[in-house]
Amino acid sequence: MTIMDRVRNTTVGRSIFRSPDRATDRDRAAGHWSNFFLHIYPVKMRRAEIGFRYSWYLGAISTVLFGSLVASGIYLMFFYVPSPASAYTNIQTIQTEVAFGQYIRNVHRWSAHLMVLAVAAHMARVFYRGAYKKPKEFNWVIGVVLLVLTLLLSFTGYLLPWDQLAFWAVTVGTEMAAYVPLLGETIREVLLGGDTVGSATLLRFYVLHVAVLPVAVVLTLSIHLWRWRKDAMLDTPREEPE
Amino acid sequence: MSDLPTPGHTDGTSTPLPNPLSAKPTVIEGRRVLGIVPGKPAAGESKDHAEQDAVMVWPHLLVRHAVVAVATLLVVLIISLAFDAPLREIANPTNTPNPEKAPWYFAALQELLAHFHPLVAGVLVPGAILIGLAALPYIDRSDFIKPKHRKVAVNTFTTFLVIWIVLTLVGFAFRGPNWGWVWPWVEWHGEL
Numbered sequence: 257m258t259i260m261d262r263v264r265n266t267t268v269g270r271s272i273f274r275s276p277d278r279a280t281d282r283d284r285a286a287g288h289w290s291n292f293f294l295h296i297y298p299v300k301m302r303r304a305e306i307g308f309r310y311s312w313y314l315g316a317i318s319t320v321l322f323g324s325l326v327a328s329g330i331y332l333m334f335f336y337v338p339s340p341a342s343a344y345t346n347i348q349t350i351q352t353e354v355a356f357g358q359y360i361r362n363v364h365r366w367s368a369h370l371m372v373l374a375v376a377a378h379m380a381r382v383f384y385r386g387a388y389k390k391p392k393e394f395n396w397v398i399g400v401v402l403l404v405l406t407l408l409l410s411f412t413g414y415l416l417p418w419d420q421l422a423f424w425a426v427t428v429g430t431e432m433a434a435y436v437p438l439l440g441e442t443i444r445e446v447l448l449g450g451d452t453v454g455s456a457t458l459l460r461f462y463v464l465h466v467a468v469l470p471v472a473v474v475l476t477l478s479i480h481l482w483r484w485r486k487d488a489m490l491d492t493p494r495e496e497p498e
Numbered sequence: 499m500s501d502l503p504t505p506g507h508t509d510g511t512s513t514p515l516p517n518p519l520s521a522k523p524t525v526i527e528g529r530r531v532l533g534i535v536p537g538k539p540a541a542g543e544s545k546d547h548a549e550q551d552a553v554m555v556w557p558h559l560l561v562r563h564a565v566v567a568v569a570t571l572l573v574v575l576i577i578s579l580a581f582d583a584p585l586r587e588i589a590n591p592t593n594t595p596n597p598e599k600a601p602w603y604f605a606a607l608q609e610l611l612a613h614f615h616p617l618v619a620g621v622l623v624p625g626a627i628l629i630g631l632a633a634l635p636y637i638d639r640s641d642f643i644k645p646k647h648r649k650v651a652v653n654t655f656t657t658f659l660v661i662w663i664v665l666t667l668v669g670f671a672f673r674g675p676n677w678g679w680v681w682p683w684v685e686w687h688g689e690l
Contacts, residue, residue: 281554288556297555304549306559313566320570344588351585358582365583367574369690372603383634383655386643393635400632407603414601421689423589428600428608432620440621452591489552 296481298488305488310385314378315484318406321371322473328364329466336416338462340455343418368410375406391490395483398476405473412465415458426461427453584690596675599689605669606662612677627658 263269264276275286285299304310335354336346350357379399382388388396415426430453434444449456600608610619638651645652671688674680680687 284554284556294556294560297559299555300552301555301559302549303551303553306553306555306562308562313562316563316566317570320567321574324571324574340589347585351582359578362578362581362583363574365690366577366581369602370574370577379631380655380659384645384652386645386648388635388638389641389643390635390639396635397632400628403631404628410603411601417585418589419586420589420593420595421584421586423591424595424598425600425689428598429604432604432607432611432616435616435620437617437621453589454591 296485298485301488312377312381314374314381318371318374318378319477321367321374322477324367325364325371326470328360328367329470331360332364333466338416338458340418340458343416343458347417347419364413368413372406372410375403379403392483392487395480395487398480398483402473402476402480405469405476409465409469409473412461412469415453415461416465418458423453426457597673597677597687599673599687600669602666602670602688602690605667606665607669609665609669609673 264273270276274290275283277283278287288294288299335350350361411429415422430444430447433447434440436443449460607624610623638648640648642648671682672679674685674687
């Protein structure tokens with residue numbers, strides 16, 4: 257009996273873990289269901305679907321990168337004020353004075369680019385695997401929503417350093433929105449909070465970047481994973497006539 | 499033909515051997531064994547694991563995900579130690595850089611903008627792509643999984659994917675001042 261098994265079998269351990277035995281698959285399944293962190297996973301999956309060849313683990317990689325972005329992003333928020341007067345100098349301070357500031361900013365920047373790549377690659381892998389087929393059609397649609405949210409998160413974050421790169425990339429990007437028939441100018445003005453990229457734009461992009469879009473991703477990702485778990489052992493088309 | 503002795507059968511001449519199937523019930527620790535029946539193991543005779551067998555996620559998938567998470571974070575760590583995030587001079591609304599570049603994931607759209615009317619490149623194409631992607635599982639309704647059995651879907655998707663990657667590369671690395679063609683190894687204008 258390992259130390260962990262002894263801990264699980266104490267009065268306190270039983271109150272935390274609820275199902276202390278791990279001898280049989282049934283015990284493990286019970287432990288799985290009574291654990292908040294494990295309950296986002298299915299209890300069982302097909303052997304073919306847990307290997308590298310099936311998914312290339314691109315969904316897991318995307319989720320890990322999102323976690324890395326949340327952690328590094330929270331750290332950066334302590335040192336950043338979204339105003340044209342302070343944003344740029346805040347970034348300089350982060351890079352030169354804040355402990356691990358340059359490194360954490362690098363992590364945030366590169367994780368963001370990698371996440372866009374990982375999410376796009378995840379979509380392509382799911383396509384070639386035919387994993388969007390019945391009964392998972394709607395989860396594919398939720399995945400498309402997550403792709404759009406990922407691009408919006410990356411794009412809103414792009415403005416925050418308030419350097420030439422940020423300012424003109426967002427100017428170019430929001431000019432495209434103006435070409436939407438009828439509503440184009442309105443959409444652009446709502447996004448920018450004015451005619452051009454300015455202090456209102458910076459505040460809006462900041463609020464979208466640190467509050468609205470992350471919450472939207474967490475919610476949508478929860479639904480995505482919940483459906484993935486529910487569908488894990490459902491019958492899917494896999495054998496086909498020759 | 500079973501080579502097991504017939505239960506309970508005696509012809510009166512031979513001495514009956516101890517017969518497992520006709521043996522009297524044996525009491526073992528308060529349980530009674532009613533009989534032993536010849537048959538196959540519940541998991542089947544093959545020792546090969548079938549691809550469609552269900553396996554426990556804990557630990558089989560969790561240990562893989564743990565390795566993937568550590569590997570991903572290691573890659574991020576190495577890239578972040580090796581390369582600093584870019585920071586240009588402070589934003590200046592009166593000084594437009596040339597070229598003016600969108601983030602790389604919009605480079606394909608920006609490249610399209612150079613060739614088509616903005617309504618087409620900026621609205622219709624991205625709109626059609628998103629609607630087409632969302633509608634894909636409702637268009638391709640066949641039960642086929644393997645790419646060779648759903649050639650139309652695979653060829654269409656691959657064509658768009660290749661076009662998109664090429665446009666992204668062109669917009670990202672092969673465009674310079676006034677959106678003119680440059681060779682990235684001669685002058686570099688890509689921005690991350």
